[in-house]
Amino acid sequence: MAKAYWITTYRAITNPDKVAAYAQLAGPAIAAGGGRFVVRGMPAKTYEAGLNQRTVVIEFDSLAQAIATHDSPGYQEALDALGDGAERDMRLVEGA
Known part of the structure; x- marks a missing residue:
């Protein structure tokens, strides 16, 4: 399984402040779902049409695990805390 x-x-x-409240709730919810933070922060360098924006990459053992974590009550509580505090682009991608 990828x-x-x-x-x-x-x-x-x-x-x-809303982003900080989100982070306090999201970190434990993601860890409880088996997520491991791989990248958290600003790009060291951007190329082509890359934007200099905060990026987070979290690894899961499976796509099903990532989806279940996103849809979990704990992570949904974190999203509620974030509210309109940030505009984000989020996606799940299976490993090669």
């Missing part, structure tokens, strides 16, 4: 990667980029952070 690993899965949860990739999030932050287009804009409009309320850092």
Whole structure:
């Protein structure tokens, strides 16, 4: 079974306090779902049409595990705390 990667980029952070509240809840919910943070932070360098925006990559043992974590009550609580505090692009990708 292929690993899965949860990739999030932050287009804009409009309320850092809401992002902090989200992070306090999201980290434990993701860890409880078996997620492991691989990347968290700003790009060291961007190329082509890359945007200089915060990027997070989380590894899961399977796509089903990543989906279940996203849909879990704990992570949904984190999303509620984030609310309109950031504009993000989030996707799940299976490993090669």
